[in-house]
Amino acid sequence: SDKAKLIKRAIKDVWSSLFMGFIFVSVVIYLTFRRWILSLIVLSTIPISLVGTFIMMAACGFSLNVMTLSGLALSIGIMVDSATVVIDNTVKKIDEKLPYLEAVVQGAEEVWLPLLASLLTSLCVFLPVVFIDKEIQLTYQGFAFTVSSALIISLMVSVMLVPMLLSKSRIKPAQAISEIASASIGKRLAMTGWLGRFKETYAGSASVVFRYRYLFLLSVIALFSFSAWRLSVRHIDLPSQLEENEFSIVVF
Numbered sequence: 001s002d003k004a005k006l007i008k009r010a011i012k013d014v015w016s017s018l019f020m021g022f023i024f025v026s027v028v029i030y031l032t033f034r035r036w037i038l039s040l041i042v043l044s045t046i047p048i049s050l051v052g053t054f055i056m057m058a059a060c061g062f063s064l065n066v067m068t069l070s071g072l073a074l075s076i077g078i079m080v081d082s083a084t085v086v087i088d089n090t091v092k093k094i095d096e097k098l099p100y101l102e103a104v105v106q107g108a109e110e111v112w113l114p115l116l117a118s119l120l121t122s123l124c125v126f127l128p129v130v131f132i133d134k135e136i137q138l139t140y141q142g143f144a145f146t147v148s149s150a151l152i153i154s155l156m157v158s159v160m161l162v163p164m165l166l167s168k169s170r171i172k173p174a175q176a177i178s179e180i181a182s183a184s185i186g187k188r189l190a191m192t193g194w195l196g197r198f199k200e201t202y203a204g205s206a207s208v209v210f211r212y213r214y215l216f217l218l219s220v221i222a223l224f225s226f227s228a229w230r231l232s233v234r235h236i237d238l239p240s241q242l243e244e245n246e247f248s249i250v251v252f
Helices: 003-033 036-059 066-076 080-095 100-109 112-130 134-169 177-181 185-211 213-233
Strands: none
Touching: 003 036, 003 066, 003 080, 036 066, 036 080, 036 134, 066 134, 080 100, 080 112, 080 134, 100 134, 112 134, 185 213
């Protein structure tokens, strides 16, 4: 069969995911920080991470196929997570009126270890690919390698490139934290806008969870146990490498 059409279709999916990721990320970051320069910094991590992933794929002998491109499309939305965390913490330091360069350095230093721990837990998801059946491994190793490489590169970009871009951007601090904190609740909500209302709602919900933490913990354990039981009794079919318009004949 002609695999060129499948590859072209997968490439179109990657570009579509990339474009939609750019749009949604820019909107969300702008609505959160209200600064276009921060949106541009976050968006710049996507093409750089993609190029780094392609370099790692070429160095390890992985080609562009349906599985690797699918992994790349999945990774596009994940690439901006670390950069968003670094920028958010840095903006918080800037708003606290720390010296600018000190705020940039502390903003990256305080979060790199949690981001590394998050990366390692994400990589553990793909570790079983090394130990499963050889045929399945050949099918999914490209997908696992692509996602893992994209996560590693995006973390490196977030803790190295993003602080450098922030140091050159000279972001001005937002409204003084002390001024917002000393205001009444109504005035505080008006000063912080919809994001402030969301934070107030989240704070109220979090207080309820902490008040009844044992009940919520038991609920989570029960939900996890029920999900694991339902998964264990269901028959799982591994996705085939073949398209819907293809079939194979196995002769014994």
